[in-house]
Amino acid sequence: MTAVSAPTGQWPLLRAETLAKTYHTPAGAHEAVRDVTFDVHAGEVVSIVGPSGAGKTTLLRILAGLLAPTSGRVLLSGVPVEGPPQGAALVFQDYSRSLLPWLSVLGNVTLPLRSARVPRAEAADRARQALASVGLEGKEKLRPRELSGGMQQRVSIARALAYQPRLLLMDEPFASVDAQTRMDLEDLVLPLREQYGMTIVTVTHDIDEAVYLSDRVVVLSPPPSTVSAVVDIPLPAPRSQTATKEDPRFGRLRHRVLDLVRRPEPAAPATTQERILNR
Numbered sequence: 001m002t003a004v005s006a007p008t009g010q011w012p013l014l015r016a017e018t019l020a021k022t023y024h025t026p027a028g029a030h031e032a033v034r035d036v037t038f039d040v041h042a043g044e045v046v047s048i049v050g051p052s053g054a055g056k057t058t059l060l061r062i063l064a065g066l067l068a069p070t071s072g073r074v075l076l077s078g079v080p081v082e083g084p085p086q087g088a089a090l091v092f093q094d095y096s097r098s099l100l101p102w103l104s105v106l107g108n109v110t111l112p113l114r115s116a117r118v119p120r121a122e123a124a125d126r127a128r129q130a131l132a133s134v135g136l137e138g139k140e141k142l143r144p145r146e147l148s149g150g151m152q153q154r155v156s157i158a159r160a161l162a163y164q165p166r167l168l169l170m171d172e173p174f175a176s177v178d179a180q181t182r183m184d185l186e187d188l189v190l191p192l193r194e195q196y197g198m199t200i201v202t203v204t205h206d207i208d209e210a211v212y213l214s215d216r217v218v219v220l221s222p223p224p225s226t227v228s229a230v231v232d233i234p235l236p237a238p239r240s241q242t243a244t245k246e247d248p249r250f251g252r253l254r255h256r257v258l259d260l261v262r263r264p265e266p267a268a269p270a271t272t273q274e275r276i277l278n279r
């Protein structure tokens with residue numbers, strides 16, 4: 001983990017600055033990301049959406065310090081990210097590969113804490129609290145295979161929470177579960193943001209999910225990607241699967257983001273957003 005020093009000046013929590021990524025393979029160079037810049041402010045939920053192959057996972061891996069950009073940089077509180085930064089946790093789509101099958105639920109959640117040299121009793125305490133906050137109290141001794149897919153993804157989320165991150169990065173976190181569980185997990189995450197004081201950046205294919213969860217949605221162009229638009233989502237909190245999704249503003253924002261993903265256009269000025277909402 002890279003140590004991150006105290007914030008300097010008025011930096012956003014996270015800045016993606018002119019990021020580009022070209023992969024070099026035996027078949028030749030592949031430019032996945034051309035020029036991506038956006039900010040994420042403390043406490044926000046920001047979703048990254050875009051057409052298939054637009055480099056969403058590539059970007060998330062760069063933000064997480066797992067992949068070096070070809071050019072550009074990531075700043076966390078103004079400090080360049082040059083490896084997995086302290087205070088950031090990642091949740092992957094594929095819970096079946098991210099949980100260790102031979103460890104108990106509690107063992108899976110405490111493992112990264114023990115690796116970070118958190119004392120055993122404190123690690124167990126934090127893990128139990130995180131498991132309780134995702135509704136898995138009493139499941140600590142089970143093995144992952146004894147849980148449903150949705151419950152296994154809750155364990156992955158608990159593992160990230162127990163780390164007490166200020167930044168939670170999620171790559172298609174709910175893509176591998178059924179629709180009902182997906183809604184349950186979406187509704188789990190928003191209160192956790194408050195409870196743990198986190199900032200969340202998530203990649204998703206699901207436009208409804210992006211609009212439902214987010215304060216802002218970053219829309220990527222087709223590859224090699226640039227930012228087509230950053231759409232503000234000024235829907236009231238708390239969000240609700242019924243009331244929010246029946247709100248005509250939700251429908252208009254969803255329509256807007258979908259249009260941008262399908263037919264990218266230059267970023268809309270802020271006033272356009274207001275016009276969309278008041279139309």
Ligand SMILES: Nc1ncnc2c1ncn2[C@@H]1O[C@H](COP(=O)(O)OP(=O)(O)OP(=O)(O)O)[C@@H](O)[C@H]1O
Nearest residue numbers: 023024025030032051052053054055056057058059
């Ligand atoms: N390790 C790699 N080596 C070479 N090319 C890669 C590598 N990882 C990704 N790519 C290529 O980069 C492009 C962007 O991939 P990425 O997975 O980031 O896109 P994505 O937007 O997340 O895709 P999807 O929407 O299909 O999940 C794709 O063309 C992919 O084939």
